[in-house]
Amino acid sequence: MTQYCYDYPRPAVTTDICLFTVVDDDLKILLIRRGLEPFRGSWALPGGFLQETETLDQCAARELAEETGVQGAHLEAFATFSAPDRDPRFRVITAAYFALVPAQAHALASGSDADEARWHSMAKLPKLAFDHRDIIRAAREALIARLDREPLALALLPARFTLTQVQKVYEAVEGQPLDKRNFRRSFLARGWIQETGDMERGRQRPAMLFEKI
Amino acid sequence: MTQYCYDYPRPAVTTDICLFTVVDDDLKILLIRRGLEPFRGSWALPGGFLQETETLDQCAARELAEETGVQGAHLEAFATFSAPDRDPRFRVITAAYFALVPAQAHALASGSDADEARWHSMAKLPKLAFDHRDIIRAAREALIARLDREPLALALLPARFTLTQVQKVYEAVEGQPLDKRNFRRSFLARGWIQETGDMERGRQRPAMLFEKI
DNA sequence: ATGCTAAAGTGTTATGCATACACTTATACA
DNA sequence: TGTATAAGTGTATGCATAACACTTTAGCAT
The missing domain is CATH 1.10.10.10 (Winged helix-like DNA-binding domain superfamily/Winged helix DNA-binding domain)
Structure with missing residues (x-):
């Protein structure tokens, strides 16, 4: 922690959520098609900006609910991504979460800032916005590593x-x-x-x- | 990721580093005595604000070098702390790292923004600034968990x-x-x-x- | 009713890994 | 040369893991 007055530009902070489920013996992830630039038309992870009064955990739960309608999912942070140019607009660092829900009929609400939400098989992912492909790869590894130590499977x-x-x-x-x-x-x-x-x-x-x- | 223009207040982002070493069969952590408010005179973790062009990993390595003179330590992120009131001045979220160095004579430089740097036994920690006690507890747990999977002991x-x-x-x-x-x-x-x-x-x-x- | 289909359910053996446990060896130094 | 100190070494036992195939139960079609 520094002691001088802090007046440097601050990065924006977001959460991105890798929401998994298993349908028909196939691991699926929920992606959202972007309606605006950059990466308009590409698929991306649900997520969004941290608000002033909430923790990152709360931000992840809120964004997931807003963009997909999913509530009560098991949510766990697993990494932070901070490459300076990972967002072409301005500096954004993101806390990456994985989330788990049972494979039931979820009302996949199209939220205010997402055109379309769809489950995609992890076996063949579409072209993804930002560094979301890296995030998803890391999420799967984190999920596998924790599956043997915690009862995560039950959340699916x-x-x-x-x-x-x-x-x-x-x-x-x-x-x-x-x-x-x-x-x-x-x-x-x-x-x-x-x-x-x-x-x-x-x-x-x-x-x-x-x-x- | 949202699609609307982003003009909300942004949190400051820091890294905090739990630098460990083992001296005389005792696990020690490096703390810095704060020279300014808040928590003036308290001990705190080395760390500081993320700069525009660096990743969090680079920020942790830079701050560690600046405040303690330690270079080339094994550095690993293990958690993020984001409670809205964890810093009394303004919103700060921090990426927490643990770092490991051999127990040799390190030139413990007093950096520009740190009065005094000293090794403290993990057995009896002093009063700590911010939520640094929580961060240290989490760091030790992360260290123990990874000690059996990675050759971390060799970094000590x-x-x-x-x-x-x-x-x-x-x-x-x-x-x-x-x-x-x-x-x-x-x-x-x-x-x-x-x-x-x-x-x-x-x-x-x-x-x-x-x-x- | 009977037979066919499909998934549920069940034990044993061999192998490797973790645990518990005590003495001998090599050197420095008095 | 003897004493103190840490280095270095093997075995037996229990436990977890891995490999492996058949029987049971119900639904359904005939």
């Missing part, structure tokens, strides 16, 4: 879920198949979930429904 | 070192004793270091000197 699932659904979340995020018996044994051993006693009935043998402890 | 040691020195670094950071044989076996298994062939001669049996691969 509805309140009640089957073990096979959990396994498919892991497979989608990590991009590789897992052994069924080993996965069940080790995941149950974490003590993150418990049986509900109810069964999910489908076309085949019913599956036990679990819930977060 | 000179270029050539003995295995006992490495063990003492781990013990100082984690705050608990470790088994000698198990530590050596598992640390060597990481493949981070190699024998130099030279021995360190002291008052007792000579110890093999190792170096980073």
Whole structure:
């Protein structure tokens, strides 16, 4: 911290949010098509400028709700991006967050400053604005790294879920198949979930429904 | 990212650096006594304002050099602090870094905006300015978490070192004793270091000197 | 009712890794 | 030469991980 009076130009500060979900065994990210320059027409991460009275965490939650209608997602900061020329207009540094929601029908509201919001498969991303491709790559790495330490997979699932659904979340995020018996044994051993006693009935043998402890 | 013209007040952006070293089996952090208000006379982390043409990483390295004379330290960002009232003067958000240097004689220069720089034992910290106590607590947790995944301990040691020195670094950071044989076996298994062939001669049996691969 | 389909559910073995634990060796120095 | 001090070394045990295939249960079509 300096002691002299501070009158240098200040950078703008934003949050950008990588909102993930898993649909049909596929990891998807929510992108917004930009309506204005720069990068008009390109896809970009939801996000926006920090306001005077809010923390970065609050900013990320607010911008996500405003631009996509998603509330209550699991939000976690994972990195900051600060290259001086990352925004062609003026200096902007951004705190990058990842967010997780269950793959249900979300009312994907087009917010005030976003034309169109759509889920994109992580397998084939479109051309992206700014350095958002770098941010997304870092987000996926952060997500994979934390998936084994925290019960993040549960944030990608509805309140009640089957073990096979959990396994498919892991497979989608990590991009590789897992052994069924080993996965069940080790995941149950974490003590993150418990049986509900109810069964999910489908076309085949019913599956036990679990819930977060 | 928004599309409207951006003319809101911008927060100031700083970096704060938790510079650690291990001296006499004790984890120490470098603090600077503030010469001006606010918190005049309190101890604080080195750090300062982001300049227009530099990244946050560059800012942290520059501020560390300016305020303490330390160059070439291992620097890593671990969190961002953004509570709106964390600085009583005006809005400041800070990117927090930890930095690691070997416990050698460092010319602890008193920089332009710092009266006095001194190593403090993490065991008993003085009263600290701003939210720096929170930042330091988070830095130690981040350091412990990464010590097992990256060869960070080597950044706290000179270029050539003995295995006992490495063990003492781990013990100082984690705050608990470790088994000698198990530590050596598992640390060597990481493949981070190699024998130099030279021995360190002291008052007792000579110890093999190792170096980073 | 019966058979077919599809996903749920379940155990054992082998291997590697973490843990606990004590004595011998090499040097400096008195 | 003997004493003090830190360096250096091996094994046995438990635990977690990895590999691997078949049985069970229901829905549905015939």
